[in-house]
Amino acid sequence: MQDGIIPRLPVAELRKLDFLIGDSSGQGVLCPPMRLPVPFSGYMHVEREECDRFMRMDFFGQIPFLGTESIHSLITYSDKHQCYRMWSFASSQEDPMLFRGNFSGDTLTFVSEPMEMVWGIERMRCSFCQITDGVVEYCAELWTIDGYQPYFRAVYSVSTITA
Numbered sequence: 001m002q003d004g005i006i007p008r009l010p011v012a013e014l015r016k017l018d019f020l021i022g023d024s025s026g027q028g029v030l031c032p033p034m035r036l037p038v039p040f041s042g043y044m045h046v047e048r049e050e051c052d053r054f055m056r057m058d059f060f061g062q063i064p065f066l067g068t069e070s071i072h073s074l075i076t077y078s079d080k081h082q083c084y085r086m087w088s089f090a091s092s093q094e095d096p097m098l099f100r101g102n103f104s105g106d107t108l109t110f111v112s113e114p115m116e117m118v119w120g121i122e123r124m125r126c127s128f129c130q131i132t133d134g135v136v137e138y139c140a141e142l143w144t145i146d147g148y149q150p151y152f153r154a155v156y157s158v159s160t161i162t163a
Contacts, residue, residue: 009052010077013084016103017055017075019130020046021158028154030063033119033142038064044156066092066118086110092118099126106130124151134158 023045030038042061049056057073073088086099093116101110109127117124123143131137136156141148 008079010079011052013077014048014052014055014075017048017108020055020057020128020136021048022046022134024134024136024156024158026154026156028061028138028152030066030152031150033149040064042154042156084108084110097124099124126152131155 023043025041025043028040028042030040032038040061040063042059044060045058047056048054053076055075057071057075059069059071059073061069063069069091071088071090073086075084075086077083078085081100082102084101086097086101088097088099090097095116097115098113099110101108103109107127107129109125112122112124112126114121114123116122119142124140125143125148126138126140129137129139134157136158138152138154138156139150140152142151143149
């Protein structure tokens with residue numbers, strides 16, 4: 001596939017995301033703006049596409065007052081932008097969310113473009129951090145005039161890892 005016509009595949013950069021690969025489940029808390037925190041259970045499936053261009057991440061959760069939420073994301077690395085890029089499609093939103101991010105230590109942090117969410121126009125910062133082998137913490141925050149505020153936090157335990 002790499003014959004000089006197609007840009008370099010980000011194989012090494014995607015390998016850094018292997019800690020996300022597998023099927024996982026966990027408990028989380030959603031902190032919607034101007035509402036009380038809502039606990040929920042979630043499930044995540046992450047795999048690398050065979051072409052080594054993308055990782056695919058699928059999230060499903062039953063969230064009180066929102067119902068079933070599903071989020072389907074593609075993550076890649078852009079040599080042009082020198083960062084990871086993520087496109088996320090959520091069942092609760094009409095348009096995809098667009099993110100750019102990089103590692104700081106062991107934490108991969110993304111920041112979104114401003115986007116229309118169920119709460120209005122928002123900018124989101126989210127991070128993935130491997131706590132231990134097979135355990136990943138996912139946190140998301142919404143930007144406010146006072147800085148980023150907690151929006152979503154979950155800890156997922158990977159039950160199967162296939163690299």
